Amino acid sequence: MPFKKIIIEIEQQHKVSFNYTEDNITGLQLHPPKRSLSLDQKLQYLERKTNLSFENIGNQFINIYKKDKEANIICGYVFSADKKPIENANINLNDKIQLTTDANGYFEGEKSETNILWISHIGYITKRIVATNSGHKKCLEILLDPDITELEEIKTNAILASGISKSKDGSFEIKPKKFGILPGLIEPDALQTMQQIAGVNSIDESVSSINVRGGTHDQNLFLWNGIRMFQTGHFFGLISVFNPNLAHTIAIYKNGSSAFYGESVSSVVVIASTPETAEKNTFSAGINMINADMYAKYNLSKKSYIEIAARKSITDFIETPTFKEYFNKIFQNTTISDFSQNQNIKYQSDKEFDFYDATLKYAQKIGTKDQIVLDVITIKDNLKVLQSAATNDLNKSENNVLQQQNFGGNLSWKREWNSKNTSKINTYNSSYKLLANQKATTGNQIVIQENTVQNNGINLENNHTISAEFSFNNGYQFNEIGVTNLEQVTNPDFYRKTKEVLRSHTLILEGIYNDTISRIYGKLGTRMNYIEKFNKYIVEPRFQLNYGISKSLNIGLLGELKSQNSQQIIYLQKDYFGIEKRRWVLSDNTTVPIQRSKQVSLNLFYKKDDWILDIENFYKKVTGITTSSQGFQNQLEFIRTTGDYEIFGTEILIQKKMNHFLTWVSYTYNDNNYDFSNYEHPIFPNNFELMHTFSWAGVYERNNFKMALGTKWTSGRPKTSPASSQIDPSNPVINYNKPNNTNVNVFSQVNLSATYKWVTANGVQYKLGISILNILNRKNEINEYYRISSLSNAIEEVETFSLQRTPNISFRILL
Structure with missing residues (x-):
């Protein structure tokens, strides 16, 4: 035989x-x-x-x-x-x-x-x-023999909380599975956690409006396993769409990001859920006062596994106190809340709200050198509101539907040619849709608004280790993005649909030098972009330099030039019922320019004897912004012009660890100004300027019990006041002072959270968490603008407030 x-x-x-x-x-x-x-x-x-x-x-x-x-x-x-x-x-x-x-x-x-x-x-x-x-x-x-190296404790692995560290390249890295606790948080929510970092704020408490060093939310790049996400918040911004029980690593770059990240003029948030090492089969499930979720990972073989995670709101079945506070916060000063104004009899409202997200990962190793990974994510929010009112013999009703969804997929292949050379290629698609449908019985009018984005492309990345100190990376990226905007009205009839498509090609070169003996780390890279439609080349250099003056003291210099071809603008403040007002558009290189940014920062980092001092000074300028992307609610609301903003800032963190207790205080100073050269008042404060921000937290962690108490105080955001309280009845227009001439009241909030974990004899883990936002129930004003009342024909002041005292309880089981 x-x-x-x-x-x-x-x-x-x-x-x-x-x-x-x-x-x-x-x-x-x-x-x-x-x-x-x-x-x-x-x-x-x-x-x-x-x-x-x-x-x-x-x-x-x-x-x-x-x-x-x-x-x-x-x-x-x-x-x-x-x-x-x-x-x-x-x-x-x-x-x-x-x-x-x-x-x-x-x-x-x-x-x-x-x-x-x-x-x-x-x-x-x-x-x-x-x-x-x-x-x-x-x-x-x-x-x-195993390489056992006795290292000093890396104290930077606990910045703000355990599981958060600061890397040599200036980025912040979050490991959700090692995450401790932060005030008001009982889960490692990526977008809520990043707001604890100095220089990162949300002007209206929303994860859909994160402002990094004065930029707007759409100027941030959010990547989930290589897929660009155009929707980042559930509940229209109060909850992150990224399942906190899934991610293995979250990296946040405020400056000096890698040349492999483009299409943003502000920060980069990279969420990767592929583990660095093999993990055992896992199942967990949890519930809180907003949603329920599950997570499962199963090893199909020694070389393959599948991972599934899903979340679903529980608002279909029960309206918790947390849900009610969220709902009241969201619908302030929207067309839905305006419907009931001045209706004194028989007003009724029936509302339905739900959301879900789900992810799937399949990973397969082929031989000893290759790995294929498939990632899929789907996100959706649904809102239905039926309202009716009767005054005298007049009946009025509206049936409003608002949907927001994002679907994405990424297929990647990685090959390790040898110990010094690897290649990775991935192809991806991201599809986003925002749809509003309003039906009114009065006048039999139907209004439909739709904003869709289709983004797909291919990335190629090669990594080469030249020596123990030096490595070289190169790659190519092709990106295609198409944006469609639809507006349709019946009675009177109106229809408008626009579609724009941009394709770009990018060559990437990047070198990294890391000498641990001389304590020098440097990264120098560049993106060379070519935009087909405009026949335009844009070069974007990036650099990072970190030098260890001593074992305790490091100095870092970071800089970058970046560009962005897409942005969110506001046509009318009442678009999409005033709840989700922003819609994506593409640059036309004229009225909607390509946004360009330049930024440089100098960082001083000191750590010794459980003390950390982190000071960073920065300068940032972004050109090509439009007034319609900044959310003006003053005399600039209907003016279309372009300009830039320029910001100088300082970010300071002081932290001390004492046994099981960690405390820190941070302070941020921002001087952020617009420059619209074609406007009569060209230079004035940025809508997103928070000149002073102060945060403090105390965190206690011992064994399986964790507790955090903290406060955040910010100077009020800019607002524009009327020059006169009187208006001309024949020409009812508000006469304003210079834009952003004053500020709303200061914001101050105290938050608390605590978790406890216990393990049974058979190894099953249980975790109970409780959090309270705004313990003191302070009524914080987060926005203020003026409008003319249709009834009194006089100026009225419109205020928007933050969340009132909001409790939340979570329970989780891990097998």
């Missing part, structure tokens, strides 16, 4: 593995040895019947090679100290041959008179072996 079939039967009977090359056994046939023979007897029989040599390694591995080539082969097995084979160990033979061990730890190569081998693998001490050509035919057995 075929020789290969014979050795397969021997493998099954004696639980051994044969190592051989196909050329040595191809076409070979003979009578099989008797099944009753011992393993050694069978090997002796096969050696007599063939021109092959058999080497038995511990009755576990058997090497096969031709006798005439035996003298020219050097082979070996690489094991750990506990005798387990080490796969993918790197063998350097005589400085000219690179070998890699297989799943059995086996390697072989062509030997010379004197053979010098260097054996290395991550996590083990590199070993050097000299083997002479003495005719000794046995394979080498090489044991690698």
Whole structure:
């Protein structure tokens, strides 16, 4: 019978593995040895019947090679100290041959008179072996000792809370699975957590309006596993769409981001849910006063797994106190709340609200060098409000529907060519849709508004390790984005639909230098963009430099030039019922310019004896902004012009850890001004300027109990006051002072959160959490504008307030 079939039967009977090359056994046939023979007897029989040599390694591995080539082969097995084979160990033979061990730890190569081998693998001490050509035919057995390095405690792994660290490149990294606790948070929500970082705020408490160093929310790039997300908030901004129980790593860049990240002139938020190491099968489920969720990871084999996560609001079944506070906050000063104004009899409202998100990941390793990963995410929010009122003999009703959804998919392939070179290619699609449908019985009018985005592309990235200190990365990106806006009205009839498409090609070069001995870290890169439609080239250099003056003191310099082709604008403040007013549009390189930014910052970081001092000064300028993207509710609301904003700022963090107690205080100063050169008052404060922001928190963590108390205080955002309280009845127009001439009242809030975890004897984990936002129930004003009352024909002041005291309770089980 075929020789290969014979050795397969021997493998099954004696639980051994044969190592051989196909050329040595191809076409070979003979009578099989008797099944009753011992393993050694069978090997002796096969050696007599063939021109092959058999080497038995511990009755576990058997090497096969031709006798005439035996003298020219050097082979070996690489094991750990506990005798387990080490796969993918790197063998350097005589400085000219690179070998890699297989799943059995086996390697072989062509030997010379004197053979010098260097054996290395991550996590083990590199070993050097000299083997002479003495005719000794046995394979080498090489044991690698673990590389155990005694490190000082890395105190930067607990900035603000455990699980948050600051990297050499200036980014903040969040590990949700290691996350401790922050005031008001009982789950590691990515977008809520980042608002605790100095320089990151939300002007209206919404995760759909995150302002980083004075920028608008749409100027931030949000990536989930390589997919650009155009919707970031559930409940129209009060909850992040990213499941907090899913992400493995979250990186936040305020400046100096990698050249591989484009299409943003402000921050970059990168969420990656592919674990760095293999994990066991896991299932968890939880519920709080807004939603319920589940998470499951199942290993299909040693080289593949599937991961599923999903969340669903519980507002379909119950209206909790948390839901009521959220609902009241969202619908302030919207067309839905305006409907009931001045209606004194028979006013009724029936509302339905729900949301969900779901993610799927499938990962498959192919051989020892390749991995394929598929990621899918779907997000949706639904709001239905039926309102009716009757005054005298007049009946009025409206049926409003508002939907917001984002779907994305990414397929990536990664190959490790060798220990120094890897490649990754991925193709992605992101689809976003915002739809409003309003039906009014009065006048039989139907209003439909729709904003859709289709974004797809392909990315190629290569990573090359040149030496222990220097690496070089390069890549290519193709991106296509299409935006459609639809407006349709009946009675009177009106229809408008516009669609714009932009395609861009980008070449990326990036070098990284990291010398731990001299404590120097540097990254220099550039994006070279070409936009087809405008036949325009844009070069975006980035740099990061970090120098360790001493073991305790580091100084860092970061800078970047960036551009962005898409943005969100507001046509009318009442678009989409005034709830989700922003719609995506693309640059036309004229009335809607390409936004460009430049930023530089200088950072001083000191850590010693459980103290941390982090000071960063920065300058940032963004050009190409439009008035319609800034949310003006004054004399500039209907003026269309372009300009820029310029911001100088300082961010300070002081932190101290004492046993189980961590406390920190942060302060941010921003001087942020617009410059609209074509406007009569060109320079005035930015709508998103918070000149002074002060935060404090105290965190206690011991064993399975965690508690955090904190406060946040900000100077009020700018507003524009009327120059006169009187208006001309024949021409009812508000006469304003200079834009943003004053400010709303200061914002002050105290928040509390606590969690407790316990484990049963069979290993099941339970976690209970409670949080209270705005403990003191302070009525914080977050916006103020003026309008003319249709009833009194006089100026009325419209105020919007933050959340009142809002409790939340969560319970989670982990198997």
